[in-house]
Each structure stands twice: as C-alpha cells, then as structure tokens.
Amino acid sequence: MPFRCPIAVFACFVVASAATGGSVMDGYTLFNTLQGPQAYQTTLIDNDGTIVHQWICESSVASTPYLLPGGELIRPARAPGIIYLDGAAWGGLIQRIALDGSVLWEFTFSDENNQQHHDICPMPNGNVLLVAWERKSEAEFASLGRQDLDGEVWPTQIVEVQPLSGGGSEIVWEWHLWDHLIQDVDPSLPNYGVVADHPEKFDVNAGNLHPNGGDWIHVNALDYHPELDQIVFSSNSLDEIYIIDHGTTTEEATGPAGDFLYRWGNPANYDRSGPHVLWNVHGVNWIDPGLPGEEDLLLFNNGNDDKSSDLIQFTPPLLADGTYDIDPIDPFEPVPGDYTFFYESPDFFGSHLSGVYRLPNGNTFATNGPGQEVRELNAAGEVVWQYFTSQRIMRANKYPTDILDPVCSGDMNDDGTVGVDDLLAIIGGWGSPYDVDDLLLVIQSWGECG
Numbered sequence: 386m387p388f389r390c391p392i393a394v395f396a397c398f399v400v401a402s403a404a405t406g407g408s409v410m411d412g413y414t415l416f417n418t419l420q421g422p423q424a425y426q427t428t429l430i431d432n433d434g435t436i437v438h439q440w441i442c443e444s445s446v447a448s449t450p451y452l453l454p455g456g457e458l459i460r461p462a463r464a465p466g467i468i469y470l471d472g473a474a475w476g477g478l479i480q481r482i483a484l485d486g487s488v489l490w491e492f493t494f495s496d497e498n499n500q501q502h503h504d505i506c507p508m509p510n511g512n513v514l515l516v517a518w519e520r521k522s523e524a525e526f527a528s529l530g531r532q533d534l535d536g537e538v539w540p541t542q543i544v545e546v547q548p549l550s551g552g553g554s555e556i557v558w559e560w561h562l563w564d565h566l567i568q569d570v571d572p573s574l575p576n577y578g579v580v581a582d583h584p585e586k587f588d589v590n591a592g593n594l595h596p597n598g599g600d601w602i603h604v605n606a607l608d609y610h611p612e613l614d615q616i617v618f619s620s621n622s623l624d625e626i627y628i629i630d631h632g633t634t635t636e637e638a639t640g641p642a643g644d645f646l647y648r649w650g651n652p653a654n655y656d657r658s659g660p661h662v663l664w665n666v667h668g669v670n671w672i673d674p675g676l677p678g679e680e681d682l683l684l685f686n687n688g689n690d691d692k693s694s695d696l697i698q699f700t701p702p703l704l705a706d707g708t709y710d711i712d713p714i715d716p717f718e719p720v721p722g723d724y725t726f727f728y729e730s731p732d733f734f735g736s737h738l739s740g741v742y743r744l745p746n747g748n749t750f751a752t753n754g755p756g757q758e759v760r761e762l763n764a765a766g767e768v769v770w771q772y773f774t775s776q777r778i779m780r781a782n783k784y785p786t787d788i789l790d791p792v793c794s795g796d797m798n799d800d801g802t803v804g805v806d807d808l809l810a811i812i813g814g815w816g817s818p819y820d821v822d823d824l825l826l827v828i829q830s831w832g833e834c835g
Contacts, residue, residue, distance in 0.1 A: 447476025530568030652716030668740020793834030
C-alpha cells in the first residue's frame with residue numbers, strides 16, 4: 386500500500402517490491418513544486434529518492450521543467466514586473482540553465498497583450514514552443530459572434546521562438562486560435578457557418594467564459610511530433626485535445642492550413658453526437674517512436690465528472706497524407722472500445738494539474754499533481770515506484786541516467802568524432818534544418834569528442 390510523507394518532510398518515496406512483476410526504469414526524475422520556497426527549486430532525484438542535482442532560481446516555476454541532453458534545464462518561469470494577463474499558471478519567462486546554475490538563454494513573452502502560461506515544448510531543432518494568451522477586447526469578440534460577453538477574452542496562441550547565437554531570440558512561427566473561429570448565430574458576420582459541418586473550426590460560442598479573468602479554453606499542455614510536423618495540445622475547460630499542422634508558414638497558419646487537423650474528447654464542442662470522454666484533461670503527448678504504443682496519444686483524463694482519473698491511450702485515425710479521417714456526420718474516432726483506459730485507481734484521483742508519459746523501458750510515468758504523487762507503472766498497470774512531494778506539482782518527468790552525460794557539439798551522426806561526415810551532413814541539410822551556425826559549430830568542435 387502507498388506510504389505517505391509526514392507533513393514536515395520535504396519528500397519521500399517507496400519502491401514497490403519485485404513481487405509486482407515489473408522493473409523500475411533506471412533513471413532520474415525531474416520535478417518542481419508549485420508553492421512556497423521550493424517553487425524556486427528544480428530537483429533531480431534517483432530511484433532511491435536521493436537528490437542528484439538541484440537548480441536554485443531567482444524566479445518560481447510556472448509549470449513543468451524539462452531536461453535537455455547534457456543536463457541543461459529548460460523551464461517556464463514567472464516573469465518579473467507587471468503581469469497584465471493574470472491567470473492560472475502564468476509564466477512569461479523561458480530559461481535554459483546550465484548544471485552550474487548559470488542562465489544560458491532566456492526569453493520573455495509577457496506584455497500588455499501577450500502572456501505565456503502553463504507549458505513549453507523543447508524542439509529537436511533547438512527552438513522552443515510555448516502556449517500563451519493574447520488579449521482581445523469584448524468588442525472584438527462580439528464582432529465574431531460571441532454571446533454572453535462581460536469583459537475581455539484571452540484566446541490561445543502557440544509561438545515558436547528560436548534562440549540566436551548572439552544571445553537574443555526570434556519568433557519564427559505563430560498560430561492563433563483567433564484565426565479559426567466559426568459561429569452560427571449571426572449570418573451577417575464573415576465567420577458564419579454550420580458548426581457541425583466544420584469540425585476543423587472552433588465554435589466562438591463554445592465554453593464558458595471565466596468570471597475572474599479572460600482565460601477562455603485554458604490550454605495546459607502541448608507536444609510536438611517532428612516526423613509529422615504537428616502539434617497537439619489539451620484544453621482543460623473544453624474537455625478536448627487538438628492537433629494542428631506546424632508545417633506551415635505563419636501566414637499560411639492564419640488560413641485553412643492552420644485549421645484543426647484533429648480533435649477528440651467532447652464532440653458537443655462541434656455540434657456532433659458522441660460520447661463526452663474527457664473531463665478536465667491534462668498532459669497530452671505522443672508516445673515516442675520505438676516505445677510500446679509508439680505514435681499513439683497518451684493523456685491524463687482528470688475525470689472530474691465521476692471523481693476518477695484515467696490514463697488513456699489511443700490511436701488517432703491518421704491518414705497517409707498527415708490528415709485525420711472523419712465521417713461527414715459522426716465525430717472524430719476513436720469511439721468507445723477503441724481507446725484504452727490504461728490505468729485507473731481510486732487512490733489516484735487528481736482533479737487538476739497532472740500528466741503522463743511512456744518511458745524508454747516501456748513503463749508509464751504518471752503524476753497526480755494535487756495529490757503530490759508520482760507513480761511508475763509497468764505494462765500490467767502495477768505500481769513499481771512511487772514518490773511523494775511536499776507540495777503540488779504540475780508534471781514530473783523521468784530520464785535515462787545518461788541525460789547528464791556531456792553532449793558532443795557538432796557530432797551530427799553520433800559516432801564520437803566531429804569530422805568530414807558531420808560537415809557533409811550539414812551541407813546535405815543546408816537551409817532545413819541546418820544553417821551557418823551549425824557549420825561553425827562543426828568547425829569549432831573538430832576532432833574526437835570528450
């Protein structure tokens with residue numbers, strides 16, 4: 386049975402016995418609590434609960450921290466100064482921090498009309514995706530057919546920022562929910578249409594508006610699939626997940642190319658009949674290639690409808706061209722029976738926060754944020770490792786122990802040497818994904834690694 390921390394203890398853990406029939410992944414767990422002085426501390430522990438490393442920062446975390454190869458920390462944090470859009474998990478400051486605590490790069494996305502919040506996603510090209518609000522006035526929303534307005538609204542935007550070699554930053558791609566709205570109440574407005582005929586659009590009258598702030602659909606997590614070049618994100622308030630195409634320009638993303646490719650969880654949002662599956666969903670992500678269930682989607686369904694949280698895994702109806710199949714009348718699949726409630730336990734209910742990942746050894750790593758608990762589960766759904774923190778967390782991540790090994794910069798083919806083959810790889814991929822900075826990196830790192 387689970388072992389609970391004494392209140393005065395910072396954190397504690399328990400490793401389930403071998404009788405559970407599964408092995409714990411040898412790795413390091415990264416987490417950051419959300420309250421008190423510990424919100425300024427990002428902690429890395431081993432399977433015994435021993436602190437391997439800790440970053441002490443000047444600003445508190447906004448949501449989930451991540452580790453990059455080589456042990457660099459990347460985290461969304463609370464920006465200093467005036468916060469104009471003050472909603473849940475506001476952040477505004479993205480930082481990349483070395484093992485020694487030095488800030489290698491940071492970017493602020495927090496001003497009168499824009500506010501990063503909740504999640505970020507480090508990308509393979511070194512860029513960072515972030516989710517943010519953008520301020521729209523009551524009059525602007527009314528002009529697109531929104532009813533029951535009583536103040537400004539903050540629709541979602543997703544931004545890709547590129548760290549520059551000189552230390553600056555550049556926004557290289559944007560997507561705005563504002564560009565993909567439909568309504569069926571006023572034929573005189575340009576976005577009028579039959580909502581059920583356009584699941585690729587978002588009904589401007591869907592969802593309840595928050596009385597104490599403009600956060601509309603409350604996005605809380607996002608993930609990127611590099612082979613598909615697609616982004617998935619989850620909406621707490623609308624009980625739904627969405628996939629959009631990243632393989633567009635910012636300009637193209639304002640039009641039909643930026644419409645939803647896929648959505649799932651609550652078909653009533655687009656006026657179609659079907660089961661309302663997700664309730665207060667958090668933490669959606671693709672299962673990485675090579676892992677059990679690869680290419681499936683995995684998410685934490687908080688389950689506020691029945692006070693029972695579920696880890697759900699399913700295969701979306703992906704077509705060969707990168708789009709998703711949908712019937713002209715029915716909602717997006719899967720339908721009941723074609724998705725898996727991978728894990729459900731009466732003592733693992735998280736009403737908010739939370740998330741889940743598939744690990745390299747095939748285990749599943751789940752966080753009950755308000756319950757202050759992390760569980761590692763084997764393929765049979767048995768708990769093989771648990772950890773309890775002293776405060777709430779958004780999501781914990783677990784990494785192989787070699788995540789801290791030094792990275793050999795410029796070694797494009799991972800053969801332990803920077804040389805001609807790496808130079809040829811740069812030339813072969815010139816323009817996408819490589820550029821002059823990669824060329825200079827190879828030249829500067831020439832020779833044996835380490």
